[in-house]
Amino acid sequence: MEKLKIEGGHSLKGTIKVDGAKNSAVALVPAAILAESPITIEGLPDISDIHMLKGLLEEIGGFVTFEDGEMIIDPTQMTAMPLPNGKVKKLRASYYLMGALLGRFNKAVIGLPGGCHLGPRPIDQHIKGFEALGAEVTNEQGAIYLRANELRGARIYLDVVSVGATINIMLAAVRAKGQTIIENAAKEPEIIDVATLLSNMGANIKGAGTDVIRIDGVDQLHGCRHTIIPDRIEAGTFMIMAAAAGEGVVIDNVIPLHLESLTAKLREMNVPIEIGEDSVFVGKAELLKTVDIKTLVYPGFPTDLQQPFTSLLTKADGSAIVTDTIYPARFKHIDELRRMGANVKTEGRSAIVNGPVVLQGAKVKASDLRAGAALVLAGLMAEGITEVTGLEHIDRGYSRLTEKLTALGANIWREEMSEEEFEEIKSS
Ligand SMILES: CC(=O)N[C@H]1[C@@H](OP(=O)(O)OP(=O)(O)OC[C@H]2O[C@@H](n3ccc(=O)[nH]c3=O)[C@H](O)[C@@H]2O)O[C@H](CO)[C@@H](O)[C@@H]1O
């Protein structure tokens, strides 16, 4: 098992290219189950979530190749083989196998999903949607069983705005008889991306990206080629890193519109930002002013950038309140930042960050994906060497992070852990 080491104090400069969006990718790949001929997806990120999904599609009889970001999925021989555990637990998005298998085979058996531990992450709205479409859903010993004679379109109002439930219901509804209307749908760009793939496969979807989505079911879906959208969370992470430790960084392959809330907040902090057509330039801020942030559903400030942004705030002048309304317990990175000298405390669903503080390198552990990004960011700003463990979380969502940051001038490398270190981490 490896750890990441970062020697702080090296300025970032140059151009960095963003990969395809993780949260799109993890839905696009399962969506291929619905087709009756091969699907090609271009620009997929080389992250462990995608390798896990590839393995899961192979377990149900799919033929899948993945090379240079291009995945070809032949779903013709797939069956509704139960997927009770194993890889399913390694990622959150395995829940999309429920919607896709239900859409194609009218049945599925899937273990409960894993993913980042951000406090409770129920899937009641997914299940409410599947039931409304006519499926019987039961939870038997930690696996979800879904069975339907046939799926019928329905009007479904989501009680909470959920990215996962919106996409999962779309996946099942594209093959249901008649019309499905999803009300109070999530509006994240990844939902539009999945709707675009499904439409190219022959589905009939209107309103993706708004809070009412209408789907007219079709009998068959076919193969096609699709290019994924860039990862706004990876792009946002690099923008925050550039604001924290940069001397002029171009972040390439972005859709600037997807990053408006972050751009506005960075500008409030005094960070110079220039927007290009598909790139963003982040300049060096002379004195970082502090700002409060509150995470909201899209187009509000994304919860997935809250943790890295909190690290940046330790360098800003003044006191900031960070409130996460999506995951009120998403603060596992705070204890680790404190070990590095940050002056941060949590109060309910908020963290209060007092700066500026010069962070000190320390041994820290990533508890989840974006906590990992927050700690790498802290390491770039800190004096001395920071060691980050828990890389399996970072590898779920950032492809070639070490290489990308090295190319910008960071001193960051991976090292094999000694047996004593491994035992220490396991017991902590
Ligand atoms: C694979 C993927 O795309 N992950 C993203 C997705 O997660 P995920 O799809 O799991 O997040 P949701 O949008 O569903 O969750 C939003 C809120 O709704 C609640 N909820 C959700 C579903 C449900 O059935 N019942 C319920 O109460 C959740 O606990 C949370 O408080 O959106 C989150 C919010 O933007 C991001 O942080 C994750 O990176």
Ligand SMILES: C=C(OP(=O)(O)O)C(=O)O
């Ligand atoms: C929470 C995240 O991912 P997941 O939903 O896949 O656990 C994330 O990408 O920050």
